[in-house]
Amino acid sequence: MTSGLVYYLSGLAILLGINLIAIWGLDLQFGLAGINNFAYIVFQAAGGYAAALFALKPAKAYGGFETYLGGFNLPFPLPLIGAAAVGGLLAVPVGLIAIRRLRADYQAMAMLVLSLIATGLAEAQTGLVNGPTGLALIPQPLVGIVHVTPLGYNWIFLGLTAGCCALAWWVAHGISRSPFGRLLRAVRDSESAVAALGRNPDALRMKVLIAGGALAGPSGGLLVEYVTAWGPSSWLYPETFLFFTALIVGGKGNLAGGALGALLVPIGIVEASRHLPAFGYPGMIDSLDWVVIGACLLVFLWFRPNGLLPERKRVFRAGRQQAGGTQVSGAFAQRLTGSR
Amino acid sequence: MTLLLSIIIFGVYSAALLAIGAVGFTLQFGVTNVLNLAFGSILTACIFAEYGLTGHSTNLWIAMAVGAASGAVLSLLIGHVVVGAFLRRGATGFGIAMVTIAISLMVQFGLEAIQGPDILSYSAGSQATMNIGGVVLSSGQLTTIIVAVLAMAAVQVLLRMTKFGLAMRATAADVSLARTCAVSPARTRAVTWLISGALCGICGVLLGIGEGSFSASTGSDFFITLAAAAVLGGIGKPAGAMIGALIIGIVSQAAAAVIAPSYKTIAAWVILIAVLVLRPQGILAEFAADRELVA
Numbered sequence: 001m002t003s004g005l006v007y008y009l010s011g012l013a014i015l016l017g018i019n020l021i022a023i024w025g026l027d028l029q030f031g032l033a034g035i036n037n038f039a040y041i042v043f044q045a046a047g048g049y050a051a052a053l054f055a056l057k058p059a060k061a062y063g064g065f066e067t068y069l070g071g072f073n074l075p076f077p078l079p080l081i082g083a084a085a086v087g088g089l090l091a092v093p094v095g096l097i098a099i100r101r102l103r104a105d106y107q108a109m110a111m112l113v114l115s116l117i118a119t120g121l122a123e124a125q126t127g128l129v130n131g132p133t134g135l136a137l138i139p140q141p142l143v144g145i146v147h148v149t150p151l152g153y154n155w156i157f158l159g160l161t162a163g164c165c166a167l168a169w170w171v172a173h174g175i176s177r178s179p180f181g182r183l184l185r186a187v188r189d190s191e192s193a194v195a196a197l198g199r200n201p202d203a204l205r206m207k208v209l210i211a212g213g214a215l216a217g218p219s220g221g222l223l224v225e226y227v228t229a230w231g232p233s234s235w236l237y238p239e240t241f242l243f244f245t246a247l248i249v250g251g252k253g254n255l256a257g258g259a260l261g262a263l264l265v266p267i268g269i270v271e272a273s274r275h276l277p278a279f280g281y282p283g284m285i286d287s288l289d290w291v292v293i294g295a296c297l298l299v300f301l302w303f304r305p306n307g308l309l310p311e312r313k314r315v316f317r318a319g320r321q322q323a324g325g326t327q328v329s330g331a332f333a334q335r336l337t338g339s340r
Numbered sequence: 341m342t343l344l345l346s347i348i349i350f351g352v353y354s355a356a357l358l359a360i361g362a363v364g365f366t367l368q369f370g371v372t373n374v375l376n377l378a379f380g381s382i383l384t385a386c387i388f389a390e391y392g393l394t395g396h397s398t399n400l401w402i403a404m405a406v407g408a409a410s411g412a413v414l415s416l417l418i419g420h421v422v423v424g425a426f427l428r429r430g431a432t433g434f435g436i437a438m439v440t441i442a443i444s445l446m447v448q449f450g451l452e453a454i455q456g457p458d459i460l461s462y463s464a465g466s467q468a469t470m471n472i473g474g475v476v477l478s479s480g481q482l483t484t485i486i487v488a489v490l491a492m493a494a495v496q497v498l499l500r501m502t503k504f505g506l507a508m509r510a511t512a513a514d515v516s517l518a519r520t521c522a523v524s525p526a527r528t529r530a531v532t533w534l535i536s537g538a539l540c541g542i543c544g545v546l547l548g549i550g551e552g553s554f555s556a557s558t559g560s561d562f563f564i565t566l567a568a569a570a571v572l573g574g575i576g577k578p579a580g581a582m583i584g585a586l587i588i589g590i591v592s593q594a595a596a597a598v599i600a601p602s603y604k605t606i607a608a609w610v611i612l613i614a615v616l617v618l619r620p621q622g623i624l625a626e627f628a629a630d631r632e633l634v635a
Contacts, residue, residue: 108437
């Protein structure tokens with residue numbers, strides 16, 4: 001393999017890892033708890049901005065060619081931790097809209113509009129994150145401490161991404177298999193049953209919204225630190241549907257499905273089209289990517305709405321004792337509410 | 341004083357433009373109970389179709405007719421054929437939202453691939469202007485206001501005085517009861533998609549003229565403002581959409597004049613979120629939460 005190819009593949013692996021974290025975060029919110037978060041990209045964007053602002057020096061240090069709030073010049077890994085915190089905190093105001101009891105399609109529209117408003121504000125308030133131009137020159141982690149070739153740095157960054165992925169998997173898998181995860185599935189499948197068992201579905205949804213946001217944040221942070229620039233055009237509302245398509249193609253509600261989706265949609269479709277022989281004007285293939293993504297979404301919603309790796313059906317068995325109806329539901333209730 | 345007058349006049353113009361689209365959107369939602377998130381992309385497609393077919397036409401009425409026809413065809417195809425198929429397959433509210441979003445992405449980015457990197461300039465009709473107390477209004481803007489008034493009147497006459505309007509209202513209120521009264525809900529829905537698409541096309545052409553240019557994302561941005569008008573007035577209610585359009589039109593012009601031009605749309609969108617969260621049933625209308633989706 002030529003070193004150019006190795007460099008390209010390592011970059012691809014980094015992007016896969018970043019998408020994986022984001023898709024697992026969305027899987028927690030949408031796949032596990034059934035929250036139709038059509039503003040998910042805002043969480044990633046906020047994480048990206050947070051990491052950038054925590055890592056950048058104050059604007060004056062660069063001659064003031066860009067304007068933004070803060071610039072705290074914090075060392076690695078604080079910007080990423082900050083990104084996670086901001087992503088999680090953002091879930092609280094977003095949750096006020098996302099957790100309202102609205103018709104699912106109204107909710108979808110409200111979340112979509114929220115995403116557009118966020119883009120609009122980031123562009124209109126130029127002092128906040130440098131307006132439509134966005135932030136640039138974002139410091140990469142460990143640069144200045146380690147001295148390596150660009151390829152060597154890619155390997156370091158890949159290791160960092162892999163570490164973050166492992167952490168994200170640990171969080172998402174932990175939630176998914178815990179009693180809390182079972183409760184979330186119950187909220188998704190039968191909200192009134194959960195409420196009848198004395199649990200507050202809204203509080204549960206808020207918790208998972210925060211957890212998902214805390215994964216989206218660092219994924220945005222990693223992306224920003226990898227590409228060293230971040231602006232409103234990087235997180236327009238269609239990007240949310242890249243993640244949704246990945247989940248629906250791969251299979252929602254399970255981490256393997258999300259991983260397969262990450263490999264097929266953001267990396268598969270978007271990267272494969274870069275290797276097509278060039279045709280049209282520059283940028284035409286990028287537009288056609290979205291047509292393919294939309295078509296994929298439609299085809300899967302029609303033929304295989306549960307994805308390539310559907311969520312395993314979890315059937316509760318009443319142990320060995322073959323208990324009667326009331327006892328089963330009693331035991332079921334115990335399992336459901338997580339009391340031991 | 342001129343500022344206030346210009347806010348009112350341009351507010352009325354924005355309201356007229358919004359109302360044409362919003363009434364189409366809300367009428368279709370009321371009858372079919374499908375929240376069509378691809379409405380904005382259909383609107384853009386109509387401008388593209390009109391631009392491709394007659395180019396810089398000198399006759400505004402021909403331009404609008406072409407826009408209306410292309411909108412009606414597209415709306416029937418997307419709404420009645422594709423979304424209808426998903427509905428018959430048992431798709432739920434969220435599934436339908438996903439389907440319309442997927443279609444919207446395909447149309448919008450398909451058009452972007454055709455359009456190329458340039459923003460297309462667009463005009464139709466005469467370039468004459470009119471001066472009202474120091475506020476200059478173009479003939480396109482004046483036509484928009486006239487067309488809006490005509491369209492609103494036509495929709496009200498259709499709904500209140502014709503047999504088909506009765507069928508539409510019956511389908512909106514209770515599908516099975518409508519069926520027992522010899523109303524064919526499927527046919528009513530199909531015609532509703534056509535009417536909604538035609539209004540969408542007219543709105544698109546007038547928007548293109550008003551802006552003087554268009555791109556593949558013109559409609560999807562405008563759609564949210566239009567949806568704000570429809571939701572504010574009580575989604576599913578044409579009369580509400582008119583009131584909503586008037587409020588949104590004037591508020592967004594005021595925000596543009598008083599805060600900054602970039603806040604024109606943000607103001608409308610914030611109203612939309614506030615209404616969805618605080619009073620999803622809107623100003624008029626009962627809440628349609630319990631209505632089921634039917635093919």
